[in-house]
Amino acid sequence: MNNPSWNRIVIKVGSALIAPERNGCSSHYLLSIASFIVRCRQQGTQVVLVSSGSVAAGAHLFEETQGSAISDKKAMAAAGQTEMMATWDRLFDFSSAQILLTHADLRDRERFLSIRETMDSLLDNDILPIVNENDTITTDRLKVGDNDNLSAMVAAAANADALIICSDIDGLFDSNPQLNPDALLISEVNEITEQIYAMAGGATSAVGTGGMKTKIQAAEKAVSQGISTYIINGFKQESFDALLQGKNPGTVFHPHETPLQESKHWVRHTTKALGEIVVDDEFSLSPERGVDYLSSSDLIGVVGEFAVGDVVLLRTGSGEKLAKAKTNYSSCLLDFVTKQDDDALNQQIDRTPKPILSDKFSAMMETQ
Structure with a gap:
């Protein structure tokens, strides 16, 4: 892997990094991510941040007896979203902007293009777009469901060069590394096959909703439009240091040599x-x-x-x-x-x- 020459990247950060104890937001793991974003911008790389965590951030504001109902989770998202945005804002000395989406926004062609134009304008003015699914209003019919796949759709809308998905393990392993100490890290994937999907287990975090399967789904969406995709351990500072040094700290999914035409990619991978x-x-x-x-x-x-x-x-x-x-x-x-x-x-x-x-x-x- 050569030194990165990205013009634009999307980085996805999950709930386990935002609010690891479900007791409000914590900057403990976010400092290294924020530093990575700052250094990318200093090198001329535009960054879009896809941030989960609104439900986990707002959960502590509700009684312990509540929280199982969908309405409670939507209320948690509404309360936690402001805390999450405030936490990110404190970590930067430049402006950020909130973009809340549902799948209905992405699968409508006119709104999809409007999202692209908004992100372009924000980035051209050195403002960091922070994207999240609008959990407060979304329904089963309107939701993406996980921010891994959302990040791939955002990467396509943003015409990104790379998608970086932060996980709680080092990348894709040939078996579950928490159960098998001899599990091997798959450092490169040139083609996403059924065998690759078979290596994906369930979610390893009690906080997040996405597991390795959704990360591979996201990678499949991204690489088909020519976007390199990385799954890295977002809990480790050295993961981000390695990326900036042109090294691969986890699993890289190589993009297709002949990407799908943009309109066809939107139909196949974004619409329902x-x-x-x-x-x-x-x-x-x-x-x-x-x-x-x-x-x-x-x-x-x-x-x-x-x-x-x-x-x-x-x-x-x-x-x-x-x-x-x-x-x-x-x-x-x-x-x-x-x-x-x-x-x-x-x-x-x-x-x-x-x-x-x-x-x-x-x-x-x-x-x-």
Whole structure:
């Protein structure tokens, strides 16, 4: 590994580093992270910080008998977010800005681009963006769920060169190092395979929600857009010193040589399919054929409710997932088409300037 020449990086810090005892924020582990951010900026590298910890930071403000209900956790997030931001702010002598997101913000193309523009403006004015999921208002339908995957989506939105995910272990091991003293650290990963996923265990921290699996998911999202991804031990000062010296202190996931086109990466890795369009089993896709050649005669069913512009899953009747793509028609109309024997209506849809699915915002599903 050569000396880093990053223009822009995203660093993700988890709850276990922010509030290790769930008794408010602690600067104990954050000092070395803040120093790393400062030194990166001094070297000309722009930094975006994705910080978990609002729930853990606010938990001490609530009675011990509470906290299990979703409403309590949302209230903890609301109270803890201000303490978390104040803690970070005390560690820097430059300005920072709070960005709270839900998955709905990221999966909407217009809002996704707005997030990018906001981060660009903040960074161009030497302001540190601090991003967190908006746990106070998010729901199961709107949430990302963990800040590992959120950090990868933010890295894609920010056009980052590298994503650094802080963990409570040194990186990815071939087995659980807490159970197996002979576990070996995997220093480099060139391709994320099922074998790599099999090495991931559950969360090792009682405070955080993300385990190694979500970190690998995040790495997979990032490297497919050409973003180098590191999993390091965020509890160790030497991890950050090594990065600045061009050394790999943990596990590095190397980026794809040919990154996905940005719009296709957004469809595949950031959006959620809000419904399904079902086609005959004989229908097939290939990289050479776009989804926009799909015709009404290929449709056999619609699953779920979706509107024009939503992202849907294209699959066969037997369940094979073919692609994700933005739809130019609502589920109501497409469902009506599949249930009608009206050639005139079908021809009208097929001849419209807008095809059923948008090839510009589509992505083939990866082979399972």
